[in-house]
Amino acid sequence: MHKARLAVLLSGDGSNLQALIDATQNGIINAEIVLVVSNKFDAGGLKRAQKSGIENIVLDNLRYADRRSFDFVLESKLKKYNLDLIVLAGFMRILTSDFVEAFAGRILNIHPSLLPKYRGLHTHQKALDAGDKNAGATVHFVTTELDGGPSIIQAVVPILKNDSVDALARRILIKEHQIYPLAVKLFCEGRLSLIDEKAVFDSAILPKNGLRFTDELIKLEQYIC
Numbered sequence: 001m002h003k004a005r006l007a008v009l010l011s012g013d014g015s016n017l018q019a020l021i022d023a024t025q026n027g028i029i030n031a032e033i034v035l036v037v038s039n040k041f042d043a044g045g046l047k048r049a050q051k052s053g054i055e056n057i058v059l060d061n062l063r064y065a066d067r068r069s070f071d072f073v074l075e076s077k078l079k080k081y082n083l084d085l086i087v088l089a090g091f092m093r094i095l096t097s098d099f100v101e102a103f104a105g106r107i108l109n110i111h112p113s114l115l116p117k118y119r120g121l122h123t124h125q126k127a128l129d130a131g132d133k134n135a136g137a138t139v140h141f142v143t144t145e146l147d148g149g150p151s152i153i154q155a156v157v158p159i160l161k162n163d164s165v166d167a168l169a170r171r172i173l174i175k176e177h178q179i180y181p182l183a184v185k186l187f188c189e190g191r192l193s194l195i196d197e198k199a200v201f202d203s204a205i206l207p208k209n210g211l212r213f214t215d216e217l218i219k220l221e222q223y224i225c
Contacts, residue, residue, distance in 0.1 A: 004031035004084040004188040009091040010038050014045020015173065016089040016110060016180050021052050023181035031188045034081050037074065039093055061093060071099040078103070085187055088142065089180070097144040105194035107142035108187065110180050112172055114138060114154055114209070119147035124165045124172070135159055135168055137176045138210065139183040141194045150199035151210030152192065153179045179213050 006024075008017050017036065023029045036049035036056040049056040057077070064070040070093070078086065079102075088109040100107065113123035115138040127135040136156040143149035155175035159168060186192040192201050199206040 006033045007035040008087045010045040010089045011092040012090045014048045017045045019177040029185045071096045109142050110139050124168045152183045153211045155179045155213040
């Protein structure tokens with residue numbers, strides 16, 4: 001069976017990268033991470049890649065005149081790796097439409113909110129300020145609309161009384177480490193795709209919020225977190 005070729009793009013610590021490294025090395029995902037790219041020289045995710053023997057490079061966006069110039073170079077480098085999927089794991093860059101269209105249907109992102117709520121930054125603070133009962137994370141396909149691609153999987157995290165941004169973020173991050181490998185697994189198995197701007201799973205169009213992450217879903221997919 002074909003082993004999918006993945007590239008992971010990041011800007012920070014890379015804890016979601018680590019979850020993907022563990023899942024690929026343990027055989028949960030039939031894939032190989034062939035490249036890690038960061039736009040920051042001090043990104044902790046680079047050390048995680050190096051420790052696992054994964055090729056890694058830095059493209060400092062500050063060295064490019066504009067977003068389009070940066071994305072052109074990034075696209076050119078990625079195309080050399082014959083990739084099946086690009087995984088954004090805390091990549092703090094807004095991608096141009098040209099880049100997204102070049103890899104249409106082959107880019108996933110994880111966003112720390114229950115999309116379509118709270119696109120962009122400061123999602124945990126927004127949820128607290130709004131008095132929401134729940135927050136969470138969403139894995140979605142990347143399209144030209146910022147944080148607007150169709151949802152694949154959502155994990156819901158209750159907001160506790162007197163919750164803080166940091167405490168809520170830590171609990172949500174645990175769920176991110178579960179749902180991201182699962183979404184990548186389903187994609188690599190050919191069960192998940194983007195068709196006509198809709199997320200399709202096992203030949204059925206997913207609902208607006210995607211799959212709901214539950215213990216039953218884990219059991220169904222034989223996925224061990």
